Amino acid sequence: MTLTIERLGHRGDGIAHGDGGAPVFVPLTLPGEVVDGEVEGDRMPAPRIVTPSADRVKAPCRHYKACGGCALQHASDGFVEQWKAGLVTSALAAHGIEAPVLGVATSPAQSRRRAVLSGRRTKKGALVGFHARASDTIVEVPDCQLALPEIAALLPMLEKLTQTGASRRGELSLTVTWSGAGPDISVTGGRELDGPFRIELAGFAEQHGLARLSWDGETVVERHPPAQSFDGIETVPPPGAFLQATRHGEASLLASLRDAVGGAKKIADLFAGCGTFSLPLAKTAEVHAVESGADMLKALDTAWRRGAGLKRVTTEARDLFRRPLLRSELAGYDAIVIDPPRAGAEAQSEEIAASSVPVIGAVSCNPVTFARDAAVLIAGGYRLEWLRVVDQFRWSTHVELAARFVR
Missing domain, CATH: 2.40.50.140 (Nucleic acid-binding proteins)
Incomplete structure (x- = not known):
């Protein structure tokens, strides 16, 4: 046909x-x-x-047709940028919302500092890579065009780790993050972590120079703190914690938030994580960071206490889906920064819409839920002034954005 x-x-x-x-x-x-x-x-x-x-265009990666890690390497950069901006504007248009797109910030190739790989034992050894499209088949990607070269160079070591830690029929999930101290690896789905295996893994980490090795959520060994720099502020996230995928993307989002809430003296940072935005914003404003994960808030608080020249940062462990900050609790803030997961923040947006906070800096990884929440804010008296598209998942269908709302 x-x-x-x-x-x-x-x-x-x-x-x-x-x-x-x-x-x-x-x-x-x-x-x-x-x-x-x-x-x-x-x-x-x-x-x-x-x-x-x-x-x-010709795909830059020789694994492209088999690997499911990328979806759009056959398209020019200009096409992908326009298409991703169109995903955002179309999602907004479905709610009758228009706003100027100030640009698209695309992260360069081989810049991902965090990758989630799959590992499986084979008769001859082990296989580590990404899944093929719509398949559970693992495709090896020795010269991946997404990840930092430092991460790509770890594949032989990850194969050895898979041979050591995977069950006969199971599949490992290997979250590899490049830190200032080297590889930070968090593994799930492997063998039970008993005493002898713990000793074996600790020796493996020492042999291969790992900064930290975690197994099913438990830190086996931390040879050196695997610090990440949030605008020059050193932070040690807990194992497997969420990070922006590239330094370029993180910097683009932070710059947009500074454009959105610059001048504010008291900021509520909702879904704050480990402080990706809270800590840099604390250079000029007091920040109240709210996040459900106590371990992430602990990392944030430790980084703030060790930082120099930062204004006051307070933290609160709270599930903002079940217990959003109420409009009365938001009173007195000059600005709100909000970066929810893909599900968005409908309940929290309803409370913000009823508040008197003058400006919102929003980050989203899902244009559909962003548009839904934007409609709630606009119905409450806010105006979507502008947005920027941030593409740190290059060649994928994933799209992120930052936006400014004003009351």
Whole structure:
């Protein structure tokens, strides 16, 4: 069947219409391309490109067709930027909201400081990499174009760790973070951590120069504190804690928040994590950091106490989904910074909408829930003044943004 790709879906597949107008999903294609192939159900799994788009480029990674880590390496950077900005504006338009997009900040290749890899034992040793598209097959990626070269260089060591720690049929999840002290590795899904195995892992960490090795949430050994720098403020996150994927992306989001809430003297930072934004903002403002994870708040507080020249930072462990800060508790703040997970923060947005806080700096990793929450704020009297798109998950369908709301 010959089809013409009309647009990309939110997962990056091309969408065409087949017999009877039913949608057909075609991977690794671009709008305007004519493709030919067999249709299986609602998919054309192996299309032949008859007429390529002017935006089609050669994928920079030789693993691209097999690996599921990237979805858009066949598209030009300019196309990807416009497409991701369009995901944001379309999500807002569904709620009748318009706002200027001030630009798209795209992180460079080989800049991811954190990667979640899969590991599985084999008859000959072990296999470590990313899953193939729509499959549980693991694809080796020795020259990955996403991760820092320092992380890519760890693959042989991770294979040895998988041989040591994986069960016969199980699969390890290996979260690898590059820190100022070297590799910080957190593993889940492996063997039970008994005494002899703990000693074996500690020796492994020493042999391979790991800063920290954690197993199913428990720190086995910390040879050196695996510090991360948040705008020059040294912080040691707990094992496997959330971090912005690239330093470039983190800096872009922080710069946007400073543009959004600059001049504020008292800020509430909601979903504060380990202090990615709280600590840098404390250079000019008092900050109250709210986060559900007590271990992350402990890391934040320790970093603040060791930091120099920072204004007062207070912390509060609180589940903002079940117990959002009430409008009465928000009184007296000059600004709010909010960076919820993908589910957004609908309940918290309702309380903010009823508050008198004059300005909000918002970060989001999901345009759909951001648009939903933005509609709540706008109904409460705020105006979405501007937003910036931040693409630190290069070549993926993932998109982040920062925005400024004013009352």
